[in-house]
Structure formats: C-alpha cells, structure tokens
Amino acid sequence: MPKTISRIAGCILFILITMSLVSLFYTPYPVHEINIHKRLNSISWMHWLGNDQYGRDILSLIMRGLLNSISVSVSALLLGSNIGIILGLFASLYAGGITFFIRRLSDFIFAFPSLIIAIMLSLWLGSGYLNSTLTISIFLIAVYIRFVSVAARNIWNEPYIQAAYLCGKNTWNILYDHILPSILPLIIVQSITLFSISIIIEASLSFIGLGFVSPQPSLGKMLYEGQTYFFMAPHIIFIPSIILGVFILAVQICGQELSSYFSKHYNIRLSD
Amino acid sequence: MSVLNIKNLTLHIGDALILSDITMDVQEGEAVAICGLSGAGKSQLARCIMRLEPENAKISGHISINDSDNICQKNEKYVCNMRGSGVFLIFQDAADSLTPTKRVGVQIRECLRLKGITDSKNSTLKILSAVGLSTSFYNRYPHQMSGGQRQRILVAMAIALQPRIIIADEPTSALDSEQKTAILELLHHVCQEHNMSLLLITHDLKIASHYCSRIIFIDKGQINSIIHSHDILNIDKANVTPLVRRFIACTKKMQEGYKNTDNIINTPHETLPLIEANNVTICYKPSVLLSFFSHNTTHTISYEKLCLYRGQCLGLIGVSGSGKTSIAHSLLGLKTLQNGTILQDGVSINAKDKRLYTLPKQAMIFQEPHRSFNPLYTVMDILKEAAYRNRNDYDDAQLRHKAEQVLQQCNIPKERLFDNITFFSGGEKQRISLARALMTEAPFIVADEALSALDSINRLDILELLMRIKQKGKVGLLFISHDIDSIMYIANEIAIVRDGRIAEIIDKKTFMTNNKQVLC
Numbered sequence: 001m002p003k004t005i006s007r008i009a010g011c012i013l014f015i016l017i018t019m020s021l022v023s024l025f026y027t028p029y030p031v032h033e034i035n036i037h038k039r040l041n042s043i044s045w046m047h048w049l050g051n052d053q054y055g056r057d058i059l060s061l062i063m064r065g066l067l068n069s070i071s072v073s074v075s076a077l078l079l080g081s082n083i084g085i086i087l088g089l090f091a092s093l094y095a096g097g098i099t100f101f102i103r104r105l106s107d108f109i110f111a112f113p114s115l116i117i118a119i120m121l122s123l124w125l126g127s128g129y130l131n132s133t134l135t136i137s138i139f140l141i142a143v144y145i146r147f148v149s150v151a152a153r154n155i156w157n158e159p160y161i162q163a164a165y166l167c168g169k170n171t172w173n174i175l176y177d178h179i180l181p182s183i184l185p186l187i188i189v190q191s192i193t194l195f196s197i198s199i200i201i202e203a204s205l206s207f208i209g210l211g212f213v214s215p216q217p218s219l220g221k222m223l224y225e226g227q228t229y230f231f232m233a234p235h236i237i238f239i240p241s242i243i244l245g246v247f248i249l250a251v252q253i254c255g256q257e258l259s260s261y262f263s264k265h266y267n268i269r270l271s272d
Numbered sequence: 273m274s275v276l277n278i279k280n281l282t283l284h285i286g287d288a289l290i291l292s293d294i295t296m297d298v299q300e301g302e303a304v305a306i307c308g309l310s311g312a313g314k315s316q317l318a319r320c321i322m323r324l325e326p327e328n329a330k331i332s333g334h335i336s337i338n339d340s341d342n343i344c345q346k347n348e349k350y351v352c353n354m355r356g357s358g359v360f361l362i363f364q365d366a367a368d369s370l371t372p373t374k375r376v377g378v379q380i381r382e383c384l385r386l387k388g389i390t391d392s393k394n395s396t397l398k399i400l401s402a403v404g405l406s407t408s409f410y411n412r413y414p415h416q417m418s419g420g421q422r423q424r425i426l427v428a429m430a431i432a433l434q435p436r437i438i439i440a441d442e443p444t445s446a447l448d449s450e451q452k453t454a455i456l457e458l459l460h461h462v463c464q465e466h467n468m469s470l471l472l473i474t475h476d477l478k479i480a481s482h483y484c485s486r487i488i489f490i491d492k493g494q495i496n497s498i499i500h501s502h503d504i505l506n507i508d509k510a511n512v513t514p515l516v517r518r519f520i521a522c523t524k525k526m527q528e529g530y531k532n533t534d535n536i537i538n539t540p541h542e543t544l545p546l547i548e549a550n551n552v553t554i555c556y557k558p559s560v561l562l563s564f565f566s567h568n569t570t571h572t573i574s575y576e577k578l579c580l581y582r583g584q585c586l587g588l589i590g591v592s593g594s595g596k597t598s599i600a601h602s603l604l605g606l607k608t609l610q611n612g613t614i615l616q617d618g619v620s621i622n623a624k625d626k627r628l629y630t631l632p633k634q635a636m637i638f639q640e641p642h643r644s645f646n647p648l649y650t651v652m653d654i655l656k657e658a659a660y661r662n663r664n665d666y667d668d669a670q671l672r673h674k675a676e677q678v679l680q681q682c683n684i685p686k687e688r689l690f691d692n693i694t695f696f697s698g699g700e701k702q703r704i705s706l707a708r709a710l711m712t713e714a715p716f717i718v719a720d721e722a723l724s725a726l727d728s729i730n731r732l733d734i735l736e737l738l739m740r741i742k743q744k745g746k747v748g749l750l751f752i753s754h755d756i757d758s759i760m761y762i763a764n765e766i767a768i769v770r771d772g773r774i775a776e777i778i779d780k781k782t783f784m785t786n787n788k789q790v791l792c
Contacts, residue, residue, distance in 0.1 A: 160645050182647075
C-alpha cells in the first residue's frame, strides 16, 4: 500500500477521534437542543452538516455519536481481550476437560454470524450502553480465545521453549518471557481489526434499535431514524454513513500498516 | 563451449554487498564446485543464476546460460523459459521444493509436459527407474519418502527437463552419510550420461575434489581462488591462499579423526555416573482418531542400559528416523517414560513429575539452528536466560562479562552481544547455541546434530571446542550425529541406534581394530 494512503488514513483517524473527544467539553450546539424551525435544513454556514428531523445540529450529533460508538467498542475490546487472552493462553497450556469446554464454547459462538449472536444476546440482556458492551465483548472473547490459543500453541512447540525449560524456567516464566512477547504484535494487529468490527456491530445494533437508548445519539441510530426522510433530506442519512465508512476504512488501513511494520521489524509472520 | 558464463556479477541486498565482481564460467559437461564458509554468498550466487534473488536485491553484471543474452537484464518471461530448460536448481532440502499435496509422479510429469513430451506416464516411470526408485513411488506424496528419496525425485525432474546445467546447492547436507554418497554418485552419473554440466555448491572438500574438475573458493562474496585439481589434498601449500590452506588442513584433520588417540582412554574418574539409564521405554501413541484410520502406528523407543561419566563423550549414531533424538529427549527429561529409570548424579529424572524446573542442570544444542532461538531475542537475552538458574549469583556486570567470555570461546565477536539473533547465519547460530549450553554451566550437554549446519572449518572449530570442554572433566557429552568422521573425532564410546533401540555400544578401541563398515 502506498505510504500516502496510510498517512491520509492516519490523519483522518486522528481528526475523527479528536473530534469525538472534544465533544465531551464542547459541541457547536447542545447535542439535545431541539429546534423545530430548522427541521431537515440542509448544509449551511450556521449548521455545517445541516439539521435532522428534530432540528438538532448533525455535526454535534455526530461528534457525540462517534464518541459513544468508540467508547462502547473500546470498552468491549478491553473486556473481551483481557478475558479472551487469559482463556486462550490457558487453552494453549493444558489439554483437559476445561480446555475442551473453552474451545467448544468459542466454536459455538463462531458457528453463528457475529450480528446474529449480538442480536440474540441483546434480546436477552436488553439494550443500553452496558449491555451492548457486554454483547460485543462476548463475541470478542470467542475470537480472542481462538486466535490466541492457536498462535500460542504453535510457539509452545518450538525448540526454544524446550531450551528455556532446560535453562530452569517454569511454565509461568516461559509464558511471560516467550509466549506473550511473541504473540503481542499479533494481538495488537488483530485488536485493531476487531475494533473496526465492533464499531460495525455497535452501529448495526443501534440501527435495529438494540443499542443506545434515546436520547443518547449514535451513528447507527441516526441512520435508522433518518431513513424515513431519505427523499426529503438525504444528508441526514448520507453524512453519518460516510463518516462511519471513512472511520472504519481508516482503522483498517492503519491496522494493515501496523501489521506490515511488525512483520518487517520483528520477523514475525502474522496471519493475513 | 561454455554453458554458464558469469562476468563481473555484483549483488546488493538492501545496503549489504553480498557478491562482488564474480567472474567464472562452466564448460559443457564439466563439473565445477563452489566452496566457501557459511555466509560467504554461495547460495546467493546460485539464486542469482536462477534470478531468484530476494525482492530488495540489486543485481548487476552479466550472466548468460548456453550463449543466451544477459539474463540480468531480461524480463521475468525470458528468465522463466531459461529456468528448467537451461538451468535447474536442486535445493538443500527437497522437502521444501516439492509440492506437498501432489503425488511426485505427477510433479515429474509436469516437468515432461513443460518440455513438450505428451505421453508422459511411461516416460515418467522410466525416469523413476533411472534414478533408482521403483515404480510404486509414482503414487507417493513427498512426506511418504525419506530425504534421500526426495532428493532423487529432484534429480528425476532434472532428467525430465534436460537442462544444460544443474546447480546443486548443498544437496546432501540434510542426509546421512550412506545416502549422501548414493545421491552424489547418482548426480554425477546423470550429468555424464546426459552431457549436463554440474555446479556443485558444498563446503566439503572431499566431495568437491572427488566429483569436480575445478574448485572455486568464495570468501566474503569474492572469488578467493580457483584450483584445477582432483588431488587438492596433496597440493603444494605454497601456491594457495590461506583460506584454501585452512580448508585442506581441516579436511585432513577430520579424516584422521578416527586415528586420534586422545579420546581412547576409557577410565572414568568417578564411581557415580553422570547419567545412568536402565530399561527405558518411551511410547508414541497416535491420537484416537488417527489410530482408527491406520494400524500399527504406535512407535516404541527402548534401550536397556546407558551410562555416561563426566569428562566422557558418548556418540549416538544411526540413520535418520532411527530414534536418536527421542533417546536424547528422554535423557533430558523432556519425554515421559513408559517405564524404566534415568538417574542424573543419582537423582531421578522423569517428565511425569511436571516439575521440570527443579531438574538437575542440563543443556542441549538443537538440530535446527533457525528454530532454537526466540526470534525476538538478542544474544544477550539468550545468554541471560541460560544463566537463569544462577541468576542470584551474578549481578548485571558479571553476567555481561561472563557472556562475553563464553561468546569469545565460541568464536563470536563480543561486539555482537546485543545483536538480534535473526542477524546471524546458521553456523553462527549453532555456535551461539553452544554458548548457551556453556552459559548454563550444565554438567550434561546433548549435541543433537549440532554440526550439520556448519561448514567444515567451523565444524572442526566446534569439535575442538567440545573436546576441550570435555577434557576439563566437568562435563559429560552426548553427541548425536550421522557423520562418522565427527563422531570418531570426539566420542569415547559409540552407541549404534537401529529401529528405536540401541543395537550395541562399542568403545573406540574396539572400533579402531575393527573395520569402519561395522557401523553401517
């Protein structure tokens, strides 16, 4: 991939994340301010990205909505990666009943498309910030278990692990000194891909009404609510979807760039 | 008429100069050897001739095969026609160069089809018998064959393609000595029969002088000297460069290894053996699913008695797949024993205990230098890990001092202490592996084919180093190899392994009085 594309992607990612963080202290207009006179107004100097069906400022909504999406994804990622990595390492270590159970559990979750799992879980847990986080993280746990256990298993079979045993290290020392550093680049690269996937899942959940509860804005919910007004005011639906698409693309490109960096500098072959 | 003509070939990979100003030629029907230390650029030269150099390489100069145009400046399509029909490359390990999912017969047939011969099944069988394989091999997959048989398949492909020149890049380094001679004889015979030239890359002077009319020595990417002689070992030493002199000297020394009488004395200093094994059995059981599909897949390794004293070396010799490595692993406590006991200094070792870290000190030099180190580690990290048991005895400065000492013992410059392990060549890695073993201060060192990746000069260096360590009397050495010369050089006793059991243990005195053929 040309360097310029990855640089542009990095800049876009930086701008979008900064925008969403700024929304904590400042938005051009209050996020929940309803102004019925400006209903469905198009792009103007007053409102850079126009107004939605309640006359709310779309720029402010997107800033806060992006923040909501990112915070759900990041917390789901933190929860999912921590539990998933621990269970995955455990599954690579012991061949026993518990390992069998862990693996079959992740296989079970894998058997369904991720969105179906998310819908099933959120129907069970209900909607809202915490529940969508939990829903996404349960899916992520399965993914982490799968790839961490496979990657770690490969490294356990290397002769240098035997050499480390002969040097007097025990299993935990080896886990900390050899296994974790070796799979860390893989975990980082995969986490970035999974971050973009969880943004998509979060948007999809909000789109079908299982994500954030009103009045909390979210990009997926803006798409859902805007679809009624598609012919009257297409910008309501176009702008959030462009932002969502660009954000996910930028994340993916940065992930690829990082992956090629790791494979160049650390001599580690990463999957895909 | 020259088949291969190279003029002023220069190769850069990244910023490093790999080959500089190579000028050489190979005449029709001639066999030429390229000799050099590991890392001298021998394999890169072979890859250049095939135009298979890595992506970040810059190549300049003139290479022509069979009076063709300069292939350094031709596009991929032209070079592709040249590969196979003009020049054929046999790699070190045939397992890497055969497609694992296709039957070997089909792969040879593919070569025939490229050559434009349509009726290929019969011709393939003919070629198979020409390389000494029965027709049943037609339907085998590469993994169902031994290393020697796979190498034969590559020769068969060469016969199918009828190239003008065969380049063989250390074709025998992965084979045991019996197969080694057979493959080289076959290659020699095929080349003479079909009037092909042979470019043999090797670091074994004996092989080079036996099969080739000219030997080209390469040192640090440059041609050091070219010698026209079949009788290189008795050449006048005044006329040759220091590199050639070193090569000749060490080849002679290795040949006379079995006359070496330093290791003939067989009197243990102590009554308590370092390692004592009695009636050991190890089982390899296949998984339930696999045993359902194929019968009789349980492999057993067993041996009755094995004893090793400090200051002594036990050599394990046997063909590949006979169970040498498994025996070593059991002695190191890396395998669970079915029954029997292994004692080190009177303390039992068994992997069943699951408390490997409480084991007595042991160290191992592994077979594959590329997999025996964590690619993320620097040399210092590796040596630090080796000193893990003694971590409380040294502070950082002492540790570094000791690491530098050990590295110098193993001929690695101490300036490279903080280099990443991936920057070292195979031979250097093997020496670092030895440094790691020394760093552990272990009384029991297992060297598992430790010399197979080394050139003959490095091989002798390492052997002499191991010898010195052994003679200090603190270390017992288990030396696994399929190379009789090096085992004879170092071992006091030789155990012959056949089909998973130790057939007999001979001491060196008996061996010297008997014929060499007793071993194989």
